[in-house]
Amino acid sequence: MKKTLFKIFTAISKQKWRYFIILSLILIYSSIQAIRYSDIPIWANMPEYFIKPQNADMLQYNLSVSYIVSYMFYMLVNFIPDLVESVEKQSETIPFKATIHKEIQQFTKGIIYLWATIGVNANSKGYFNISEIVEVDDFFKQDVIEEITKHVKLQESIKTYAALTLISEHYDWSLKMRLELDKICTLGNLILTRYKDNVPLEIFYDIFYIINESNMIGELLVQLNGINSLKNGKNLYLADCTNFNKNLNVGKSCQSIINLYNWVNIEYEYFSDNINDINITVNKIDIKYFFK
Numbered sequence: 412m413k414k415t416l417f418k419i420f421t422a423i424s425k426q427k428w429r430y431f432i433i434l435s436l437i438l439i440y441s442s443i444q445a446i447r448y449s450d451i452p453i454w455a456n457m458p459e460y461f462i463k464p465q466n467a468d469m470l471q472y473n474l475s476v477s478y479i480v481s482y483m484f485y486m487l488v489n490f491i492p493d494l495v496e497s498v499e500k501q502s503e504t505i506p507f508k509a510t511i512h513k514e515i516q517q518f519t520k521g522i523i524y525l526w527a528t529i530g531v532n533a534n535s536k537g538y539f540n541i542s543e544i545v546e547v548d549d550f551f552k553q554d555v556i557e558e559i560t561k562h563v564k565l566q567e568s569i570k571t572y573a574a575l576t577l578i579s580e581h582y583d584w585s586l587k588m589r590l591e592l593d594k595i596c597t598l599g600n601l602i603l604t605r606y607k608d609n610v611p612l613e614i615f616y617d618i619f620y621i622i623n624e625s626n627m628i629g630e631l632l633v634q635l636n637g638i639n640s641l642k643n644g645k646n647l648y649l650a651d652c653t654n655f656n657k658n659l660n661v662g663k664s665c666q667s668i669i670n671l672y673n674w675v676n677i678e679y680e681y682f683s684d685n686i687n688d689i690n691i692t693v694n695k696i697d698i699k700y701f702f703k
Contacts, residue, residue: 423494437482441479445475445476447472511602511609513694514605515614518602522627526550529563530544533558533562539559547669550698560650563650565635565638566583566585568582568583592631592635593632600622617667620667621668624660627668676696678693
């Protein structure tokens, strides 16, 4: 029953539900007036308000009855058929929506993984305490990001899997970040291209901003690629690339990441209540998982 009601309430937009509520409130008022001006008593011992006044003007009664008839016509011909069609269409599009959710989840997870790695690095050097991270906004905030980037030297080597030696014998922070950021930006562009008419506008903008203007993702990749071409570029720290002290868009970047994180988990709750096909899987994101 709960799932059925949820499907009904989410099948059409909030604006249409507001319109329906307004029309229904007018229906209640019209019904009261129709009862009041009716020549036939609806029930015994009716309150005085509902007793038809002497020499009453029947215009209000006629208007009320007309509205009731119009409301019933609207419900039978428009609202109910549209609602049924929307519920059916909603069920049919769940696999497609789940695909969009999975790709945005992977995009967001990639961003969190990269920056959590930077946070763990600062923690290992005693400059940051990852045990304090409980919620996503405990980590993605300006003072935290500024602090952890001070302890990433671009030429510092990173322990990695043997397979990555095929890419470079010297796997350092500069290479790691450029590879990860390139994957994130590529996936973000694919999402914007494939699902431009299906992604909610606010989420669409957050993804666009992150991969094009954010000094934590898109703009950072441009900076790292430029620095990598310099002879002594790798002697710099990550904080030197982003110039956080002068460019305050890190706060906006953090908020965009938080928005994506929250959207993924809210949509996960919707899918967990509505997916019946065992072949369709969706996942949520838990910020604490990245700091174990």
